[in-house]
Amino acid sequence: MEIIILPDATTGGAYAARMIEKLVRNKPKAVLGLATGSTPIPVYQNLIQKHQEENLDFSQVTTFNLDEYLGLDPSHPASYHSFMREHLFSKLNIPQSQIHIPDGLAPDIEAHCAAYEAAIVKAGGIDLQLLGIGGEGHIGFNEPSSSLTSRTRVKTLIPRTREDNKRFFKPEEAVPHHVLTMGIGTIMEARTILLLAFGDGKAEAIARSLEGPLTARIPASILQMHPKTIVLLDEGSASKLEMKDYYRYVYEHKETTHSIHREENELLS
Ligand code: F6R
Numbered sequence: 001m002e003i004i005i006l007p008d009a010t011t012g013g014a015y016a017a018r019m020i021e022k023l024v025r026n027k028p029k030a031v032l033g034l035a036t037g038s039t040p041i042p043v044y045q046n047l048i049q050k051h052q053e054e055n056l057d058f059s060q061v062t063t064f065n066l067d068e069y070l071g072l073d074p075s076h077p078a079s080y081h082s083f084m085r086e087h088l089f090s091k092l093n094i095p096q097s098q099i100h101i102p103d104g105l106a107p108d109i110e111a112h113c114a115a116y117e118a119a120i121v122k123a124g125g126i127d128l129q130l131l132g133i134g135g136e137g138h139i140g141f142n143e144p145s146s147s148l149t150s151r152t153r154v155k156t157l158i159p160r161t162r163e164d165n166k167r168f169f170k171p172e173e174a175v176p177h178h179v180l181t182m183g184i185g186t187i188m189e190a191r192t193i194l195l196l197a198f199g200d201g202k203a204e205a206i207a208r209s210l211e212g213p214l215t216a217r218i219p220a221s222i223l224q225m226h227p228k229t230i231v232l233l234d235e236g237s238a239s240k241l242e243m244k245d246y247y248r249y250v251y252e253h254k255e256t257t258h259s260i261h262r263e264e265n266e267l268l269s
Contacts, residue, residue, distance in 0.1 A: 001223060003210060003231045003247040005238045009198035012232045013042020016130065016194055019230070021050050023128055023192075028060040031120075033129030033187070035066050035140075036083045039196045040130055048091045058092045062123045064116075065101040066131075066140040066187075070154060070178035072104045078168040079104065102152065102180035109180070113152040117186060129190035133197050135160055137205045137218035141181035148214075148222045150183030184222055193229040195220070197237040206233060207240035 006012045020043070023030050034040070050056035065080060074081035081101050089099060100119055106112035120126060131139050136158060142150060143158045155178070157165075162175040169175055187193070197206050209220035210231065223229045238244050 001210065001226070001229045001231055002250075003233065003238075003241075004251050005233050005235065005244060005248055008234050009039075009042055012196055012198060012234060013040075014046050015232055016040075016043040016196060017046030017050065019194060020047060020128060020130075021056055024056060024058065024061060027127065028057065029062070029124075030127045031062045031064070031123045031125065033064050033066065033126040033182075033190055034084065034088070035130045035132050036080045036087075037132045039132035039198060041087060043130065043196070044088045047088070051092050058094045060098075061094055062098040063094060063100060064120055064123070064126060064182070067179050067181040068102040068104045069176040070104045070109070070180055071176055074101075074103070074105070078173070083168075102182075104176075104180060106180075109154060113154075113180065116152045116180075116182075120186065120189075126190040128192045128194060129187055131187070131193060131195045131220075133195060133202055133205050133209065133220050135164060135201060135205055137209055137220045139184065139187060139195075139220045139223070141179040142184050142187075142219045144217050144219065146184055146216060146219050148216055148219070149185040151186050152180065152182050155179055155181050184219055188222060188226055191228065193223060193226055195223060195229060195231045196233075197231070198234045200236040200239060202237040203240040206231075206237050207242070211242055 006015060051058060065084060068080045072079045076082060084101060102116055103112055133139060136144050138161065141155050141157065143155060143161065146155065157177060157179060165175050205220065208218045209223065212218060212221060214221045214224055
């Protein structure tokens with residue numbers, strides 16, 4: 001894992017977008033794994049800007065979202081279909097046929113999940129998977145106790161996640177109990193994983209994921225087993241890391257040898 005501590009979420013968003021830009025310019029048919037929630041919003045804002053002002057072309061890109069609420073209509077304002085439309089897809093040129101989001105209303109959920117997995121394989125696998133992290137260490141909606149080799153399926157949200165996500169629903173609406181999510185095994189097959197976490201509220205989950213034992217109690221801890229995971233943090237989310245000075249040291253000493261770091265540093269200076 002490569003752990004990079006940046007000043008804030010704005011810088012983190014710019015950094016992540018620059019990585020995605022690099023991928024898409026080098027490989028126009030890139031397959032992106034996307035996330036919802038507050039964390040990727042600055043990334044999406046940067047990508048929109050690059051598309052509108054710097055000719056970053058997404059016309060051949062294929063996307064797969066991590067998750068969706070079970071039973072929620074795609075037109076519901078709190079659905080992840082709506083989220084993605086509002087924050088990204090309505091402002092980029094990705095053809096609708098190349099956008100994939102689990103369908104919470106699929107009549108045969110099991111068949112839908114199997115088809116979702118098959119579509120990822122048919123697209124050539126995910127080149128870069130963007131991830132946020134839940135307060136209890138979930139990735140996608142793989143809550144604590146999820147099988148570390150799981151595939152796309154239905155999961156039950158833990159109360160903390162339902163509480164955290166209340167903000168996307170109207171006060172009188174109940175947050176669904178169930179979701180469809182890519183499995184941990186599915187996520188682990190992405191060639192590169194980019195995990196983003198910003199703010200003190202993520203500090204405990206980040207410390208346990210990056211420095212704790214590998215355990216289904218903290219699903220994100222499986223990322224320790226991934227050959228290419230990059231973790232972008234801010235001071236808040238990094239605050240409980242025992243080895244944070246070491247991670248800064250590693251990053252500083254890689255700047256001159258790895259072009260991505262040199263370029264990112266120029267970007268950030
Ligand atoms: C969203 C997802 C979740 C979120 C996580 C963090 O598609 O899969 O794992 O990334 O719950 O959410 P935020 O970014 O809102 O703190």
